[in-house]
């Protein structure tokens with residue numbers, strides 16, 4: 001179910017397609033990711049074809065066409081972060097979590113994804129976890145963050 005304000009916006013919009021990203025985000029919020037059924041739902045709401053919605057969904061970094069973990073870790077791999085060691089941050093995360101970039105841990109807790117510059121170059125190397133920025137990172141800080149999230153999960 002979409003937020004009422006968004007439903008109203010769609011109903012009043014001459015070009016609902018312009019709301020595609022907002023609608024996809026809202027639908028993703030509900031299901032955790034954009035399954036084929038969710039893409040069909042978005043298409044119906046926006047008066048678009050599922051293919052058009054799919055093309056947009058695969059273009060946007062924060063829209064997921066596959067299931068993701070509870071914590072989605074986006075590792076900036078653009079030039080400033082790269083110069084400040086993002087490669088070793090990414091490699092360490094892969095080793096620590098036992099997955100490759102683009103994968104989700106077996107317990108469904110973490111997904112690792114690369115991302116282009118997230119606009120926090122002054123905090124490089126930077127990552128986002130569920131869109132919250134962390135940086136400048138060191139391996140020790142990263143361990144603290146990841147271990148903290150694991151502990152939170154275990155306490156639930």
Ligand code: FES
Pocket residue numbers: 076077078079080081082116117118119120121122124126
């Ligand atoms: S290059 Fe990483 S935040 Fe800009």
